[in-house]
Every structure is written in structure tokens, then in C-alpha cells.
Amino acid sequence: MTGERKAIVELIKVNKKYGENHVVHDFNLKIYEGEFLTLLGPSGCGKTTLLRMIGGFEDVTDGQILIEGENVESKEPFERNVNTVFQSYALFPHLNIFQNIAFGLRMKKIPKAEIKSRVQEMLELVQLNGYDKRYPGQLSGGQKQRVAIARALINRPKVLLLDEPLGALDLKLRKEMQLELKKLQRKLGITFIYVTHDQEEALTMSDRIAVLNQGYLDQIDTPMEIYERPKTKFVADFIGESNIFEATINEQKGKDIKIALEVGEALARLDKEMFFADGEIVYACVRPEKLKFSKTKIEGFNIQGLVKEQIYVGNIIKSNIVIGNGQTLKLSRMDADEIPLIGELVNIYWEPEDAVIMKSRDHLIYSAIDRWI
Amino acid sequence: MKGISLMKNISFVKKRHLFLKKAIPLLATISPVTIWLLLLVAAPLSYVFYLSFLSTDGYKLIYKLTISNYRELLNPIYLEIYKNSFILALLTTIVGILLGYPFAYHMARAARNKKALMMLLLMIPFWTNSLIRLNGWKTILGKTGVLNTLLIKLNLINAPLEILYTKGAVLLGMVYILFPYMVLPIFASIDKLDFSLLEAAGDLGANSIKTFLHVTLPLTAPGIFSGTILVFIPSLGYFFVSDIMGGGKSQLIGNLIENQFKAANNWPLGAAFSVLLIISILILVSIYKRTGGDMKNLGVV
Numbered sequence: 001m002t003g004e005r006k007a008i009v010e011l012i013k014v015n016k017k018y019g020e021n022h023v024v025h026d027f028n029l030k031i032y033e034g035e036f037l038t039l040l041g042p043s044g045c046g047k048t049t050l051l052r053m054i055g056g057f058e059d060v061t062d063g064q065i066l067i068e069g070e071n072v073e074s075k076e077p078f079e080r081n082v083n084t085v086f087q088s089y090a091l092f093p094h095l096n097i098f099q100n101i102a103f104g105l106r107m108k109k110i111p112k113a114e115i116k117s118r119v120q121e122m123l124e125l126v127q128l129n130g131y132d133k134r135y136p137g138q139l140s141g142g143q144k145q146r147v148a149i150a151r152a153l154i155n156r157p158k159v160l161l162l163d164e165p166l167g168a169l170d171l172k173l174r175k176e177m178q179l180e181l182k183k184l185q186r187k188l189g190i191t192f193i194y195v196t197h198d199q200e201e202a203l204t205m206s207d208r209i210a211v212l213n214q215g216y217l218d219q220i221d222t223p224m225e226i227y228e229r230p231k232t233k234f235v236a237d238f239i240g241e242s243n244i245f246e247a248t249i250n251e252q253k254g255k256d257i258k259i260a261l262e263v264g265e266a267l268a269r270l271d272k273e274m275f276f277a278d279g280e281i282v283y284a285c286v287r288p289e290k291l292k293f294s295k296t297k298i299e300g301f302n303i304q305g306l307v308k309e310q311i312y313v314g315n316i317i318k319s320n321i322v323i324g325n326g327q328t329l330k331l332s333r334m335d336a337d338e339i340p341l342i343g344e345l346v347n348i349y350w351e352p353e354d355a356v357i358m359k360s361r362d363h364l365i366y367s368a369i370d371r372w373i
Numbered sequence: 374m375k376g377i378s379l380m381k382n383i384s385f386v387k388k389r390h391l392f393l394k395k396a397i398p399l400l401a402t403i404s405p406v407t408i409w410l411l412l413l414v415a416a417p418l419s420y421v422f423y424l425s426f427l428s429t430d431g432y433k434l435i436y437k438l439t440i441s442n443y444r445e446l447l448n449p450i451y452l453e454i455y456k457n458s459f460i461l462a463l464l465t466t467i468v469g470i471l472l473g474y475p476f477a478y479h480m481a482r483a484a485r486n487k488k489a490l491m492m493l494l495l496m497i498p499f500w501t502n503s504l505i506r507l508n509g510w511k512t513i514l515g516k517t518g519v520l521n522t523l524l525i526k527l528n529l530i531n532a533p534l535e536i537l538y539t540k541g542a543v544l545l546g547m548v549y550i551l552f553p554y555m556v557l558p559i560f561a562s563i564d565k566l567d568f569s570l571l572e573a574a575g576d577l578g579a580n581s582i583k584t585f586l587h588v589t590l591p592l593t594a595p596g597i598f599s600g601t602i603l604v605f606i607p608s609l610g611y612f613f614v615s616d617i618m619g620g621g622k623s624q625l626i627g628n629l630i631e632n633q634f635k636a637a638n639n640w641p642l643g644a645a646f647s648v649l650l651i652i653s654i655l656i657l658v659s660i661y662k663r664t665g666g667d668m669k670n671l672g673v674v
Contacts (some may be wrong), residue, residue, distance in 0.1 A: 016383075021505045055576060056575075056576075057572050057575075057576075064567055076575065076580070076646075077572070077575040077576050078575050078576070078577070078578045078579060078580055083576055083577065084572075084573070086569050086573055088567070088569055088571065090567065090569040090570050090573035091573075092570060092573070092574075092588060092592075093592070094591045103574070103577050103587075104577035104578050107467070107577060107578035107579045107583060107587075108578055151577065152576075154575075155577065155578065
């Protein structure tokens, strides 16, 4: 699939250093035409720095950035065919909405009549008809957001860069805008590069997610793959809730492996070929909704836990189960399903294919290995 | 009938009560300010205004109202002085903006410790007596001053240049004295400027010149306006600058006022000049407000 698609933005061994502070490490990434790619990570992981380097607001310390196959490191922001939606919207307070949206076209000396019709088109696109005479100070957060998007899109960029654009909005509005942005992106077919620290937002909107960890690319995959098959402990931990066990490999037969946890034994099945040495230390990750419990012992599993507490979250009930080494496991069930009782001693197990086994190496070695393969 | 008058009485008492209830706390809270304003602003201004309608016999005031002082204001000699004052104030403001804006911009964008240093360099002379500083310029610019001596020693000129006691020297002194008043409000407005707006302009295709003209300049214009008001007005009245730097050769409105109060001992005419100056300042400030200027930016309200 990736072979046929055209990369519109390509990062090749990109590095960024602020003095001694190495923010982005040997970053390789291909972003394809028309895709919605999210750079996801906690604050300080380098995601905004990456976006700003693509936009031209930060210099690249080392490496190359190609936009439409062209090297852009020496190009100023105004020479690049990308536009940015800023975190704080950055609307010009002294210009009204019409003038704000028209700014890019005015800079390019487009004829007045065309500016007028294109601004009108944009106002309709972001559903702000009739707001053209107002000033940014008179708009709500959500409206300002729409203006910022319209102001960027009117230039018909090949790539739109969005730096946590929904960060300042309240939850309900944010959800609405997420869907709207996604719809807009599908309709226009423009590549969106979206920066966020909100994993739910990333899962909802993206075609692909790049998870960043301290300036390294830990994993780039579809939202489903990221959630179901995290490649590193960091990804498993950061995306959604998960139960992570440190384990050693007891026995491997093809894709079926037996592992020993601190508190007992368990089974796992790999989804692709991976080879482990006997006794190799790995991490096993099981999502709370995949964790199962039983009164009776299950073949291959030997983990017992005490149901400590239950949290009711609308349609889902979360149970905390404490196991022998003091670790608290999270188990979640739909309201209608059978749930364990507080104070009950239960056997914990899971379907072997629901456990994800991750090599216990730090991400540096991991991403290096990934590149060589 | 009795009923109606009683009703009237009641409503009067009510009103009176309401008035006292509202006015007393109000007066109590604003009184220090009110007293201050009455004593230090309203009283002297009223006195100046009253004085401008009196006349003098050369020794003491004649307490008889007349508008002869105001007729005297239209004397062609004085009109020439107003024109000179106005041109000088205008030039001071323009030169102040041209020098002050880059300085303020640089200061606002500088790193924290450099910013503090620049502020200190700006403020230290500001705290020193301006008469002393202006006399310092004399030792530099005078006929046997540092500059001329140096130029002659370097064989660049044969005879000392006539720098001091020219209009240019007065302009130099004026700009020099009023420089902080121009820089500080501009600095404040640039310092407030959201840097991401400049990035946004760049992102939307504006090069640095266009960004400056379309974003930076309009957004920092309030600072320039404030600086203009703060520089233009004093430069109409700073008589000592033209005294020291111009050697009394070029007269300004400020000099006129000073002369009438001191040498000529014609207080009523001096007061009339003052009223003229006050009125022109009020006109300027009202234009400033009318064009959307915020009084807060002047740092006086």
C-alpha cells in the first residue's frame, strides 16, 4: 500500500538540538498525500518541535525535510506550501474576520474579486456565514478556531499543520470539532499533520498515529494497530489503559509462548514471527477489556487476585484486582456483562492472542532495530 | 389636599434619605482624590485662567477683566514663535519615533538580562538632572568642545563647526531629553505583542517587511501614539532646552511663558500663553482619544 502512495512530506534523519538538549533524535517519517497523521506524545516529547520544523519556524539541526520531494531546510515559512493552525489561533486582533481569512491571498496579491469569493467560500466551509465584519475579540473559542482553520485553508496548501488546535476548547466542543475536522479533511483531501497529547483525540481522528517518546519515534501505525498491538511498553502505557507485566519466556513453540510472571504463569500468542531466547525478559500487555476472570482454574494460567474496588463509569464498570506482588490489575466490563464481586478471590486469565509481547529494550535500540529490518 | 402634600413630603424625605445614603459613602471614599484634584489641579488652573484676563502696570496686577492679553497672542512675532515651536515639536517626535522604535523593538526582543541592562541604560540618565546632562552636551559640541577639537586634530576640518546654538542642537537636546518617553510606551506595546502573530503572518506568505507593515506596526501603533503625545507636548514647553542648546537664540512657546513670568514681569500675558498651550494640548489629546487611543497607554490615567 505504501509503495503506490506518494509521500508528500518526508523527514530523513531529522535531529533537533537546543544547546545540549537533544529534542528530536534521528527521526524518519513519510507522510502520504491525503492522509490524517497525528504526532502523539506527552508534553516535551518533541512533537511540536517537529511540526514547527516542517512549518519552517525552527531550524533543523541535522537531517533533511522534503516537501513534495523538495528540500526545504533553507526555505522561509512563507516560501513553503504548507500552512499552520496555531495552538493559540494567532488571529490578527486588528483585522476583522474577512481580513484575517483574506490575509494569505492579499500577501500573494490575488485580485480583490477573487479574494472576496474565496473568503465567502471559506466562511461557508467553516459555517461562519455573516461573521465577516466581526473582530476576533468578539468570537467564542470554537469560532476563533474555525477562523484559524479557514485562514490556513484558503491558501490551498498541500499540507495543513495543526498544533493542538482544540486544546483550549471545552470537552463537548472539542468532540464536535474533532468530527468536523475529520469530515473537513476527507472532503478536501488535504494532508493533515496534527499534534496532540490527547490519545483519545488521536485515536478518533487519525489515519495513522506516530507515537513520540522523548524525541524518538516509538511506533507509527493505524489507530487500531497502535491500540491492539503496541510495540513498546511506552506505547502500551500511553495509549489507553493497560495491564503491563514484566515476564520471562519459559517456552516458545512457533507463535505460542509460555511466560512466567512474578506471580504465576500465563500464555500468549504472537501475531507475527518473533524469536526469543529462553529466559529472555519481556513485557506482556493486556487491555482491561480483554482481561478475564473465573472461579475455576484455567489451563496454562496461574494468577490469582483479590477484587479490591469497583468504579462505575456510566456504561462501563471498572474493577481493580490486586495480585500477589501488589500490582493492581484493571478489568473493565460493560454494564450488562458479568462482573466480579468485591472481596472475591478470582483466577485471572486471557485469550493468548490478546496478550501483546514486547521486547524489553529501551526505545533507542528498538527504533534502531526497526530501521535495519 | 392634605394627603397630597403629605405624599410630597414623604417622597421628599425619601429622596433626601436616598441622596444622603448614596452621597455620603461616595464622598467619603473619593474625598482624598477630590481634595487632591481640587487643590493641585483645579485651583492653579483656574488661577492661571483668571490671571490671563487681568493686566499689569509693570509692577503689580490690575484687577480689571480684559481680553487684551489674548489680542496680544496674535502678534505676528508670536505667531512665528508658535510655528517654530510646532515644527520643532513635530521634528522631535518624528526623530524620536525613528530612533526610539528600533531601540524599543530590540529591547523587547532581547534576552531577559540584556533587556534589564538596556532598561537601566535608558533610565539612569533619565534619573539625572536634565540641566546637568544638557550642559554635558555643551562640552561636547561647543566651539572648543570635544567633537570640534577631535575633528581638527584629525585634520578633517580647519575651523570649528558651528554646532551648538543652532536649531539642530535644540532638536538634538529635545530628542535626547525626551527619548525615554518615546521608548517606554513603544517598548510596552512591542513587549505585549504575541510573537505567534508574526509567525502566522510568515506562514500566510508575508515576508519580514510585509509582516512588519501589516501586523507589527498596526498592533504597536498605540505605543507610537502614546509616545507621540508624551514627546510632542513637553517639547512645546521645555524652554530650558532651547535656552541651553540654542543659547536663547531660538524662542519657543515655553520660553515666551518663562519670559513673561520672569524677565518681563507680565504674569497676565504669561498666563494667556499658558492657556493657549493648555488648550492646544487638550485638542491634541482629544484627537488622540477620537482616533481610538487609549488613555491608559499614556500611563497617566
